[in-house]
Amino acid sequence: MLVADFDFDLPPELIAQQPPALRGMSRMLVLNRDSGALRDGSFADFPSLLHPGDLLVLNDSRVIPARLYARRTLLHEHETPGSPTAGPGVRGGEMPTGRIEVLLTEPEGENLWRSLVRPGRKVAVGERLVFPAPNGEMLLEAEVIEHGKFGERVLQFQPVDDFFAILDRIGHMPLPPYIRRDDADADRERYQTVFSREPGSVAAPTAGLHFTPRMLEALTARGIEVARVTLHVGLGTFAPLHVDRLDEVKLHRERYTLSAETADAIDRAVSEGRRIVAVGTTVVRTLEHCALQAAGSPVMPHSGETEIFISPGSEFRLVGALLTNFHLPRSSLLMLVSAFAGREKVLAAYRHAVEQKYRFFSYGDCMFIE
Secondary structure, X not given: OEHHHHOOOOOHHHEOOOOOOOOOOOEEEEEOOOOOXXXXXXXXXXXXXXXXXXXXXXXXXXXXXXXXXXXXXEEOOOOOOOOOOOOOOOOOXXXXXXXXXXXXXXXXXXXXXXXEEEOHHHOOOOOEEXXXXXXXXXXXXXXXXXXXXXXXXXXXXXXXXXXXXXXXXXXXXXXXXXXXXXXXXXHHHHOOOOOOOEEEEOOOOXXXXXXXXXXXXXXXXXXXXXXXXXXXXXXXXXXXXXXXXXXXXXXXXXXXXXXXXXXXXXXXXXXXXXXXXXXXXXXXXXXXXXXXXXXXXXXXXXEEEEOOOOOOOOOOOOOOEEEXXXXXXXXXXXXXXXXXXXXXXXXHHHHHHHHXXXXXXXXXXXXXXX
């Protein structure tokens, strides 16, 4: 199959630029994957679509303020590091130059981060970047030590007492590029699920953004079992595809954890014939990767990395229903959803969503595939 087989027309005005006024007030399109039947509804209807005994699985990864702004530093020709004429705020003889945008995408080890930089052509291996606070204080410093095959850079940060505390101070929420505005204070809360607890994602697991504490209470009261996995969302989920054929697609790796509690809940649900409902494509990728690793045996608690690419023809071993947002044309996420419900049915649902003016992408409406 071709990547172009997963294209669709989307008017730009349907791309949600802001979250709904209240969390949980989104519309929801319901797709029956057997018949292809569609029903328009709202996310408030979600508990009525689940059955007592269903196992609902959430991704509890927490988005970090991973978008930073740096300045390159260059040495004066007549100065050396540590010279008496060095200016304040950076190490000897270095003077800040033009602003560089840095998106941290994945930790590589102690003080090491794989990152995207813009404009990338200006940032070479061996250069140093400094990251100022609003008051001009230089809180972080990093050296570019590697140029990756996807155009990313590996940054070696100077050790600090609490790296994530500094990110909270100077970082910005990493809103995706189709949200054409700067992040705002409200995004610190709204671009985060209410059940997030494990820092590490550089994009939100967006199907979870619809949930409120009251919704989770309603699900529990209905007899729905709730479990959590952790998949730290990175480039593997959202990077655009630069190939023509699906058999050429290779995704970036992403880190996940399957806890003992969740592994036990999954194995019990499978043995008892209860449905497993995934909240978001990140949960699907985690569960199906773990099932593939188990090769027919019960899943076991562990942590690891996945590069799994799910496309039409893939077998689903665990997931029986899916809550998901609407995804970009030609994206690996649209291919995953099409694998679950059928390409023609999914594209028909997307055409209906466009006609009915659903809101698309991260801050948009959702679809439940039963």
